[in-house]
Amino acid sequence: MEITHVASLGAGVIGASWTALFLASGRSVAVHDPAPQAEDGLRRYVEAAWPTLEELGLAARGTPDALRFCADARAAVEGANFVQESVPERLEVKHTLFAEIEPALEPGAIVASSASGLTLGQMQPGFSDPARLVLGHPFNPPHLIPLVEVMGNDATAPGVVEDALRFYEAVGKVTIRLNREAPGHVANRLQAAVWREAIHLVQQGVASVGDVDRAMWAGPGLRWALMGPTALFSLGAAGGLQAFCDHFRDTFNGWWDDMGAPVLDDETIAMLVRGAAEAAGDESHDEMAARRDAMIADLRKALRPHRG
Template sequence: MRPSPEDARTVTCVGAGVIGGGWAAYFLAHGYDVVAWDPAPDAEARLRHLVDAAWPALTELGLAEDASRDRLRYEPELAAAVAGADFVQESAPEDLDLKVRLLADLDEAIPEDVVIASSTSGYPMSDMQVSCERPGRTVVGHPFNPPYLIPLVEVVGGKATTADTVAWASEFYRLAGKSVITMEAEVPGFIANRLQEALWREALHMVAAGEATVEQIDQSIVDGPGLRWPVMGPMLTFHLAGGQGGMAHMLDHFGPSLLAPWTRLVAAELTPALRDAVVEGCDREADGRSVDDLVAERDAGVIAVLRALGRV
């Protein structure tokens, strides 16, 4: 018997890398019992390091009354990890064959009513559930990095996923404190990644053509539209660009400019020169700060934005 979303209190995180570990930290901070499994020999040490690193930010955001890192258990065997799970969050590497095999293994090992969600950043669930005997309970629950800070989760089922599974997963994430988009249909890359990808490709084109540096591109977003996007997305932003006439005036007035060659949405060729230019630009922008230093700065910044918007 599938537990209600309210009664699901034990989460198994399958895969304990950056995303899976971030999920583990998030669920622990919200008072869940978390069991983790990852086949890497040093997985437990890396997982506990990640949880410890995330805990100050989660503490500042506000922990659940019964939140504790002591509620994390690592299991070296997959079967033991999923035994007793009320919900499973799979966060294996983005390799389709691997995910097909892993979801099939999970489907075989877990009681049939338990929902299995994948953190995939792009694969449709229809492509991943093909080897499952009971694919109806498999669903995408796509987070954003770091999962312990970024609220959004995109939920979408595959062709064989049941409607009640999608509804259950969406409600579970909402009760866990996430901002949930329940998609009506599968779209490669989902929604937010499609939008991110368009900006990313244009940025690579500009670097490749010598039109802008890495630093200028980042500054243009951080000190420009990025300051508006936490308040409202691009659609409402452009709605306001139309003044009192709103989006209708904006489209009537600026519509012809959509034909102007402002963007190049064909992927830029990632040549060695382009790759090196992007890497070197990021190194310059980091200016000696380590990855841990940058993570701490990012976390503090996201918290400040969330606090300023009253979302904490």
């Protein structure tokens, strides 16, 4: 099934970014968000994102004019082949929304949730028939970060996950398929593990918040933009991954034993907020976000010849 019209439910940071990407890909998009001023904020977001999408060659077939804002969720999903749900991460909110839209869904329409903390199994009871609900979790911002994690389970109809994967790849995403549920999915768990040790290093006085961040972007972060950790370590010894593990197994086991398990209590959060503010200096939140987006775009352009 060719998906030409999409519904985007929720126009916050994630929903607005999804909307920009769907529009850029040449699809028409109907959006609903009940928040006051949501439509104005969404249109400003799309307008700001569009030059970068054009710069990346992702907007050749699209136009911002294919956006329609709807007063209610049922109206937004009518006629849509694909629905991307990005409403607040509370089960009661999602369940209420799913019950509202289910009678208005097109036959065969796929509903994908952007949920990062909730699992598919937790969300499915919001539908009387969850056969066409999948997890479609992006990384922020979705119009710039290619990754989307997709999952179905035994309650998902055959072929739905495959159709969702094909759609995401058609709009320029890089997909991975989750084989079973895990809180936080895959990528969030990876970055949570790194952040936990980053916090531990600061708590132990090894380095400041700013220097730990600097160690990441100037060191392994550069390599991780190119390849995953296992592939990179396989290049760390002439004999490949087996030789690397044979040489460094005791080293890594010792490091893992020494790593901490901090918690985000009030004291730790205050420490991180102070350290992040010191590292940011005079740069505002919006300025930092704009710099991040510009660097992501530049990195994607640089890597394009090597990604195909």
